[in-house]
Amino acid sequence: MKSLLINYLEYNHWANEKMCKYLAGIDDLDIAANKQNEYMTIKKIIMHIADGEQTWLARLNGENIPHMHNLDIGGNLGSICGLVRRNSSDFIDFASAQEEKFFMESTEYINLKGKKFSQNNAEIILHCMNHSTFHRGQVISMLRHVGYTDQSASDFIMFLREKGLQMTE
Template sequence: MKKILLTYAAYNVWANQRMVDCVTNLSDEQIHKQINSSFGSVYAMLGHLWDVESIWWQRVKLNELVEWPGVKFSGSVLELCNHLMHQSKQWKEWIDIATETVLEHEFIYKNSKKEQFKQPVSEALHHLFNHQTFHRGQLITMLKQVGVTELPNTDLIAFYRKK
């Protein structure tokens, strides 16, 4: 289990970095342009990506009061991207030192609706990395809508080819 989670964590860092490299070259107008999507702008989507990595981090660390850092964040897109990348790297580093026992440990957490669940850390991590892949795909579509023509390839197979 650890090997695949480490691969997904490394892929998440790699794919997020490719997205960050793309969005940090955009104008403020492109970053904040309102788009009909799950999240209303490129900036809001990046905030959501950070939020999700952060809330799962807090849950795995058994924080009872989970905070969504991107909701109140109003810094620059570069600062936002730095926070996202820091959290992504933190996950990779944590998984690297985690034991199989830790990864299979069942932990209790509450979702955003305050419903309580108990499941293995590994399942939460699979969900997290799958979720991030889904929203990076949406972000690619959003980037097309703000005029980006050179889009990063974040396919998992492209990551494997770089190894």
């Protein structure tokens, strides 16, 4: 279980990196001048990815956070992507340091509505990574709608192919 989850966490980091590298090549002035609403929405989504990963990692670390971190959206795209990269790297480091039994155990946390839950740690990790994947898809879709159509695939199977890995049980 641990090796599969770490592989999925590495995929998430790879996909976050790929998204951020692509965004770094976009002319910010062009987006701001012609498509400001799209740009701000994309920026908010990327911050939401960072916020979600940071919140779930904190919960897995035993911090009972009943709220999102509400990270500052005022930073530039480069600093926000730096946060996304750091969070996904921290997630890999955290999971790598855990014993196999950790992934079978559960974590108690309080959700955004103040309700207490207990969830299996492996399921929390999968949820968080799927959450990030969903929102990266939103970013790519929004970019395509404003004319940026040359992104390369960033799904899990592409990660495995690029890394020369095969899915294992």
